Amino acid sequence: xxxxEEKCKQKGVRLTxxxxxxxxxxxxxxxTYGSKDHPDVDELHKRVSKVDxxxxxxxxxxxxxxxxxxxIIERHDFKEGKSRYEPLTEEHHDxxxxxxxxEIVEFVDKDIEELKNKIAQRLGYxxxxxxxxxxxxxxxxxx
Amino acid sequence: xxxxEEKCKQKGVRLTxxxxxxxxxxxxxxxTYGSKDHPDVDELHKRVSKVDxxxxxxxxxxxxxxxxxxxIIERHDFKEGKSRYEPLTEEHHDxxxxxxxxEIVEFVDKDIEELKNKIAQRLGYxxxxxxxxxxxxxxxxxx
DNA sequence: ATACTTGCAAAAGATTTGCCGCATG
DNA sequence: CATGCGGCAAATCTTTTGCAAGTAT
Numbered sequence: 001x002x003x004x005e006e007k008c009k010q011k012g013v014r015l016t017x018x019x020x021x022x023x024x025x026x027x028x029x030x031x032t033y034g035s036k037d038h039p040d041v042d043e044l045h046k047r048v049s050k051v052d053x054x055x056x057x058x059x060x061x062x063x064x065x066x067x068x069x070x071x072i073i074e075r076h077d078f079k080e081g082k083s084r085y086e087p088l089t090e091e092h093h094d095x096x097x098x099x100x101x102x103e104i105v106e107f108v109d110k111d112i113e114e115l116k117n118k119i120a121q122r123l124g125y126x127x128x129x130x131x132x133x134x135x136x137x138x139x140x141x142x143x
Numbered sequence: 144x145x146x147x148e149e150k151c152k153q154k155g156v157r158l159t160x161x162x163x164x165x166x167x168x169x170x171x172x173x174x175t176y177g178s179k180d181h182p183d184v185d186e187l188h189k190r191v192s193k194v195d196x197x198x199x200x201x202x203x204x205x206x207x208x209x210x211x212x213x214x215i216i217e218r219h220d221f222k223e224g225k226s227r228y229e230p231l232t233e234e235h236h237d238x239x240x241x242x243x244x245x246e247i248v249e250f251v252d253k254d255i256e257e258l259k260n261k262i263a264q265r266l267g268y269x270x271x272x273x274x275x276x277x278x279x280x281x282x283x284x285x286x
Numbered sequence: 287a288t289a290c291t292t293g294c295a296a297a298a299g300a301t302t303t304g305c306c307g308c309a310t311g
Numbered sequence: 312c313a314t315g316c317g318g319c320a321a322a323t324c325t326t327t328t329g330c331a332a333g334t335a336t
Contacts, residue, residue, distance in 0.1 A: 054317090058317075059316085061300090077220050096263060119277065120277050125281055131275070131276045157290070157336080161291085198292090201293065201327080
């Protein structure tokens with residue numbers, strides 16, 4: 001049983017054959033495609049279709065939204081006009097997007113995490129969520 | 144002549160009646176609606192229509208993209224599925240979005256700015272652009 | 287003069303939804 | 312068995328584009 005399927009059980013999310021397949025594909029994402037993997041709905045649909053080609057893209061949309069609202073996966077909008085997803089991890093991380101290759105690098109920085117909270121507090125708010133994206137180019141390349 | 148119209152001149156962006164109106168509306172944004180103003184295309188179209196109701200929304204889309212590519216205004220995707228715009232300022236600032244009211248608070252934090260560069264460098268990249276958004280709730284309210 | 291711009295309506299791309307038969311708990 | 316789910320196609324929403332006519336430099 002995939003990690004995400006387990007989380008569904010924990011959270012009382014109803015499981016169907018289709019959802020199990022989508023859960024497995026999401027769970028396998030990083031293991032199969034590396035830490036830079038943040039598939040969009042179309043890519044997810046391609047992957048689940050290899051397991052069961054009866055699953056419609058509408059179901060992928062519905063399921064991905066369901067998982068997101070249950071706090072099981074995370075949605076990102078990386079300036080592309082479509083959403084990309086990744087399994088939610090315990091430790092929060094941010095993203096650096098290589099503007100030449102589209103490659104994504106994940107990183108964790110404690111100082112940034114502290115600062116975010118401090119700033120929200122200073123402005124009279126309680127931080128609920130946040131997003132830091134660095135758009136960058138590789139060093140030591142003919143740029 | 145509006146600030147943005149001046150910038151168009153500087154950058155050699157061709158000026159038409161429609162573009163002048165849109166430039167003026169963008170220039171007036173913060174002055175008229177406060178620092179929280181980040182209008183989307185539909186809102187911009189409403190505002191320019193008050194000046195000249197012949198201007199089509201397609202022109203607003205085209206102009207807003209033109210201004211963005213010329214580095215005159217800035218586009219944001221605040222998790223809403225549509226883009227919102229603001230005039231580009233000399234000093235970079237980030238945004239805090241009140242998840243209850245949708246209100247936007249702009250802030251500047253030198254420490255964050257430094258950290259962003261340091262992190263990109265550490266990962267072997269040169270920072271080109273970045274985005275930090277804090278989604279938060281007001282303190283001292285019955286939350 | 288000529289290359290760029292606009293308005294309109296149609297197209298495109300991502301995402302959502304109504305309906306109805308079907309599966310899950 | 313009852314409620315919720317999935318497939319399909321149509322609908323929706325934002326944004327882009329082809330075309331013919333108009334405009335800026």
